[in-house]
Amino acid sequence: MARAIILVMDSFGIGHAPDADKFGDVPANTFAHLAQYYYQQKQQKIALPHLASMGLVDACLSAGKESFPIAEYRLDKGAYGYAAEISSGKDTPSGHWEMAGVPVLFDWGYFDQTTPSFPSKLLDTIYQKTGIDGILGNCHASGTDIIAKLGEEHVKTGLPICYTSADSVFQVAAHEEHFGLEKLYQYCETVRELLDDYNIGRVIARPFVGETSADFIRTGNRRDYSVLPPSPTVLDKLTEAGGTVISVGKISDIFAHQGISEKTKATGIDALVDATIGHLKSAGDNSLIFTNLVNFDQDFGHRRDAIGYAEALQAFDQRLPEIFAAMNEDDVLFLTADHGCDPTWHGSDHTREYVPMLAYHHHISSVDLGERTTFADLGQTIAEMFNLPSLEYGTSFYQKLMLNNE
Structure with missing residues (x-):
C-alpha cells in the first residue's frame, strides 16, 4: 500500500481568505507580497521551479487575484488548488487539526490585554x-x-x-x-x-x-x-487501522501526541527535510509522514523578514527533487500550510489566508483542484487513500489527482 507525505509550509498563505475582513487581514498575501518585496529589493524574480511546476504560482494567482514577479516555470507535474479555513481562529492547532479532518468550530480563549496580559x-x-x-x-x-x-x-x-x-x-x-x-x-x-x-x-x-x-x-x-483535538483525526483513524503516523518537527506536540506512532525532532528547514527523507528511506507501507516546516513562520513570517522568507523558499524548492527521488512508485506527497503570516503586513501575527493545496506522485501531469472550502479536504483525501472511514468534514480529491496514474 502507498505512503503519504504531508509537508506543512508553516505560515505560507497565498491570498486573503473570504472571511479575512473579520480578522483585519484584507488584503494580506504572504507569497505574492514577499515575492514583490524581494523583486523590489533584489531586482530579481524569486525562482521556485519545482514548486511552480506543481502549480503553486497558479494556485496563488487564482486565490489572491494579484500578480507578482516570478521566474519562468513550466506547469507540468502536480495537482494544485487553494483552500479556505472554516475553523474559528488562524492559529497553528486549528489549521493542523482542520487539515487532519477536525476543524475547530468553537472559540479559543485569549489573553487580549496587551499589558499586563495575565490575570x-x-x-x-x-x-x-x-x-x-x-x-x-x-x-x-x-x-x-x-x-x-x-x-x-x-x-x-x-x-x-x-x-x-x-x-x-x-x-x-x-x-x-x-x-x-x-x-x-x-x-x-x-x-x-x-x-x-x-x-x-x-x-x-x-x-x-x-x-x-x-x-x-x-x-x-x-x-x-x-489540548487534545475535539474528536478523532485522520491520524487516529490510520493508527487504529494498523498504519503508522510519523511526526517530524512539532506535529506530535500540535496533536498532543495523539495518533502519533513515531516522532523526530529537528532544527531548521534543511534538518527537517533531511529527517523526512530519512523516514522515506525506512518507513513501511501504510505510513503517513507528517512534517511541519516551522522556520518559515517563526524565523521569517513573525519577524516580518520578507527577504529571508524568499531565500528560504528558494532553498527549500531546491530540496524537492531529493524528496521526489526518495518516494516509492505509489507514494503521494502533499504540500500545504496552516495559516498565513504575511511578512509585509503590520504587526507580527498570523494572517487569515487561503493556503496552497498541492499534491505530487510520479505519474501525475497537471491537475487543477480549484478552490477547496476547507482544509479538511486534505484529511478526507488521506482517509480515502488509506481506505479509512470517511471523516465528518471535507471532500476528497484523491480520485482527481489519481486520474492519470499509470
Missing part, C-alpha cells in the same frame, strides 16, 4: 504550584524581541519570561543552562494544567542559549503543550 488570580496560582514567585514579561510580545529585552534580567533573577500574542497561547522563555531545560518543561506542564478553565490552546516552552542580549538565540528544543 493576577492565574499568576498567583502559577506561583503557588511552581514554587517560582514571579515572572518577567506578562505582555504581548515577539519571542525574539522579548528574549533580547529581558534575557539578561532572566539570567540574573531566575524568573521565567512569560508572554502571549494574538493567538490562544501562553509562552515561556527560559535559558537552557541557567534556568534548565527540564525545569522549563516542568514549569510549562504545570501551567498547562492550570489553563483548561481559560480555554487556552497551547503552552509553548521557548528555550534559548547565549550569554548576553547580543547573542541570545532560541534553540530547537521548543516544546508545545496542546
Whole structure:
C-alpha cells in the first residue's frame, strides 16, 4: 500500500481568505507580497521551479487575484488548488487539526490585554504550584524581541519570561543552562494544567542559549503543550487501522501526541527535510509522514523578514527533487500550510489566508483542484487513500489527482 507525505509550509498563505475582513487581514498575501518585496529589493524574480511546476504560482494567482514577479516555470507535474479555513481562529492547532479532518468550530480563549496580559488570580496560582514567585514579561510580545529585552534580567533573577500574542497561547522563555531545560518543561506542564478553565490552546516552552542580549538565540528544543483535538483525526483513524503516523518537527506536540506512532525532532528547514527523507528511506507501507516546516513562520513570517522568507523558499524548492527521488512508485506527497503570516503586513501575527493545496506522485501531469472550502479536504483525501472511514468534514480529491496514474 502507498505512503503519504504531508509537508506543512508553516505560515505560507497565498491570498486573503473570504472571511479575512473579520480578522483585519484584507488584503494580506504572504507569497505574492514577499515575492514583490524581494523583486523590489533584489531586482530579481524569486525562482521556485519545482514548486511552480506543481502549480503553486497558479494556485496563488487564482486565490489572491494579484500578480507578482516570478521566474519562468513550466506547469507540468502536480495537482494544485487553494483552500479556505472554516475553523474559528488562524492559529497553528486549528489549521493542523482542520487539515487532519477536525476543524475547530468553537472559540479559543485569549489573553487580549496587551499589558499586563495575565490575570493576577492565574499568576498567583502559577506561583503557588511552581514554587517560582514571579515572572518577567506578562505582555504581548515577539519571542525574539522579548528574549533580547529581558534575557539578561532572566539570567540574573531566575524568573521565567512569560508572554502571549494574538493567538490562544501562553509562552515561556527560559535559558537552557541557567534556568534548565527540564525545569522549563516542568514549569510549562504545570501551567498547562492550570489553563483548561481559560480555554487556552497551547503552552509553548521557548528555550534559548547565549550569554548576553547580543547573542541570545532560541534553540530547537521548543516544546508545545496542546489540548487534545475535539474528536478523532485522520491520524487516529490510520493508527487504529494498523498504519503508522510519523511526526517530524512539532506535529506530535500540535496533536498532543495523539495518533502519533513515531516522532523526530529537528532544527531548521534543511534538518527537517533531511529527517523526512530519512523516514522515506525506512518507513513501511501504510505510513503517513507528517512534517511541519516551522522556520518559515517563526524565523521569517513573525519577524516580518520578507527577504529571508524568499531565500528560504528558494532553498527549500531546491530540496524537492531529493524528496521526489526518495518516494516509492505509489507514494503521494502533499504540500500545504496552516495559516498565513504575511511578512509585509503590520504587526507580527498570523494572517487569515487561503493556503496552497498541492499534491505530487510520479505519474501525475497537471491537475487543477480549484478552490477547496476547507482544509479538511486534505484529511478526507488521506482517509480515502488509506481506505479509512470517511471523516465528518471535507471532500476528497484523491480520485482527481489519481486520474492519470499509470
